Amino acid sequence: MKNLQKTDQAMYKLFCNELKRQQETLSLIPSENIISSAIQETIGSPLSNKYTEGYPQKRYYQGMEFIDQIENLAIDRAKKLFGVVYANVQPYSGSIANLETYLSIIDINDKIMGLNLASGGHLTHGSPASFSSKIFKAISYDVDKNGELDYQAIELLALKEKPKIIIAGTTAYAKIIDWKKFANIAKKIDAYLVADISHLAGLIVAGAYPSPANFADIITTTTHKTLRGPRGAIIMVTNHGLKKDKDLPTKIQKTIFPGIQGGPHINIIAGIAVALKEAESQQFKNYIKQVINNSKTLGNELKKYNFKIVGQSTASHLILIDLQNKNIIGNLAAEALEFVNIITNKNSIPYDNHPPFYPSGLRLGTPNVTTRGLKAKDIKLLAKLINQTIEIIKQEKEKLKITFEQEKKKEIRTQIILNSKTKLLPIKKQIIELTKKFPIKT
16 A cells, blocks of 8 residues: 555545454444455456446447456356346446336336335335435335234235335345245236345355245345445346346346446456356355354354344344343444444334334344354354443443433433443453454455
């Protein structure tokens, strides 16, 4: 980083601070991961110099001989790995990919139906805060009281509302999604089935989670998270989708460019190609197996400390914790854990009594720490330290007789943590020592 240091001292300092933060913390955010050195080299390369508007063999600029080969390589690898007939690797992000998918197959103000954000869905699946409900009429389905998808209820809602798109996909759901049941529901109302596998892509290509390729019409995914690539996205058409509409690939291409995007980021597309190559390996399959084992270990260990796991168990890379029996909100839990260098995120739980910005849940995942090399014994220690942190904070909150309305205030939560500083610092020290055993390779 000598050139950055010489050119921009302020940015260099911020970069170093962030790198130090990452090295000395353990991230349990399910959507975070660590890219390989090969991907780092690719996305930070002179590929960034080239403007690549258009598609392979149909560009608007010259000098595309090798650029076309790079994009085609990414496309071919995606098609092979996911078992699809068409793949577009140009979307800038998962949210953009979902927007582009919807606009390719339905009109503005048409109905879409996806999992409620509070039940573990994504903003782009119909949340009132998202474009998905602002330019489409969004209908939401929920999980049941046990935190599991209720396919009968979903079918009844679909038959009543008749959406043009049914979205099957989650961001905070730890169970197996039954793609076939979703496909049967979509068939009954002649709706498109869009499978958003952004959280599941790595698990699916490793054979550790069922694939929607034989059931969905269109598959969307981000390329980071469990796939462990750079931050981009892919839209794919399945054989099932092609039979439903032979023009789907053309519609998607036109919607992406020139409909919504300009020039694609070929450095990111090249990085995606490298990530897909890495995902073909036995090493990656072993990694995903460890991700799931670590996730199950984390959930089982936390249950021993009387943490309530939504859905009771996990079949994936993440778990969702209901903190109501701990008498603290997700904000306080996440902030206290950050103080001891454990990075998590607050999250709503199904049928949460608290508002979304002050939720009752905490979302944890193991892709990042597994990439760093943590195994079962390390995860057990991590669960122990999480429990110790939460118990210390809980006791301090109860001692101060803090109400929910008071807990919503950032300054109150900060005071609780500061009052507990002496007890929390030894935990922080243990976490830093643990991170030294598993450094991030840069």
